[in-house]
Amino acid sequence: MINFAIVGAGFIAQKHIDAINNAEGANLVAVCDTNEQRLEEYKELCNVYTDLNEMLEQQTDIDVVNICVPSGLHFKLAEIIAAKGKHIVMEKPMALTSSDSEKIIAIAEKANIKLSVVHPNRFRPAIRALQDIKSKGLFGKLSHANATVRWNRGQEYYDQAAWRGTKEFDGGVLMNQAIHNLDLFIWFMGPIKSVQAMAATRLRDIETEDVAVGVVEFESGALGVIEAATTIYPKNLEESLSIFGEAGTVKVGGPNAIYFETLNVSDINEEEKNKLIENIKEDPFGKPGHQWIIEDMVRAVETNTEPVVTGKDGLAPVKLIESFLESAETGKKVFLQ
Structure with missing residues (x-):
């Protein structure tokens, strides 16, 4: 099983949770959000955290982190996650500028981690x-x-x-x-x-x-x-x-x-x-597009190959x-x- 965590418990997070729960070979182990109230509904589902660094330090079994925060925060969080050697599933858009998108691609390559951008359509x-x-x-x-x-x-x-x-x-x-x-x-x-x-x-x-x-x-x-x-x-x-x-x-x-x-x-x-x-x-x-993305990331990690929707794909739009x-x-x- 490939263990997933989610950072950002807003509207789109539920699609990721459903996708992980339905995807073959995927397992949800943690959800992180700075808003404690949002985390209440997930406490019986998995471990919850209000601090990303704390989650990455304590939850050592995480393989992949799904970034579901507002788009302007994508680069900042990707940098933290990549530094811990965790693979990344990035919600669209990859970032709000091509400069930040290119930086995300570069840090993923440097950290030797998989990076997939969510374009489920x-x-x-x-x-x-x-x-x-x-x-x-x-x-x-x-x-x-x-x-x-x-x-x-x-x-x-x-x-x-x-x-x-x-x-x-x-x-x-x-x-x-x-x-x-x-x-x-x-x-x-x-x-x-x-x-x-x-x-x-x-x-x-x-x-x-x-x-x-x-x-x-x-x-x-x-x-x-x-x-x-x-x-x-x-x-x-x-x-x-x-x-x-x-x-x-x-x-x-x-x-x-x-x-x-x-x-x-x-x-x-x-x-x-x-x-x-x-x-x-x-x-x-x-099959829901988010589930395709999750199952593809499981495949990419297990076979050490590139995801179907890469960082370069995310950069183009x-x-x-x-x-x-x-x-x-x-x-x-x-x-x-």
Whole structure:
């Protein structure tokens, strides 16, 4: 068994706990949070701590620590955990800057520990099927792609915690809500060469953007369009990823990018297409993405291999978002290299 601990007992921690409890080969041994009240519900489940250093010193059986604190604290905690030789599962975003993300990668490499970033949408059935189509070259030459997140996060969402919507600890719609979609955008289309964008804070009383639009050029020469907003009334409308190539047009959509809304690929006949669409409708989420991440970390530790979603994977969307916001601020095209 690989023993896991969690630091940060907020909302997302429950997904990690469920994933660890359901994952083969994983065992939860500790939860840490500076807020004692949050720890009450976990006291019968595992050991609890209010100090990370104390947990790492006393709980010597920990193999992996899952970082679930506000994003602005990721680098600081990763540094402490890596110094103790513990592997890391990092909640998204990896960090709020590419500089901190690169530092996390460097300290993990120096400490010879595994680092995995939580981008669980890669494991949804429709996304896995889309990746299979892409990996087989069935799209042919790619022309462009579209990443869209049209969600609602009302003011009450941001008011739940003082760190939400701040530049120091949280980030805006791109870093917080759209980052999983942007991870898929890059995963399918490859490295990005340049971005030109606009962003604004239109409806929410926050420091960061609540709506952003932009265009990108991939290193392959393909183009892309990004739209992200938390200003949609009255509820989430759409999260989608569309890919267009010389032999295929595919859109994965719905409120959370889980269904094939369009599936037209020259080498997939009508019967195969309908079967694939129906199979995904029957089980659109499949095994929870967090469980995939935990089981993959167990595999990586046991076999001494790299996790499927690496630190470099986590860096890519952070670098895109950073460049996106720089372009929005300066009004100029920004080159990522």
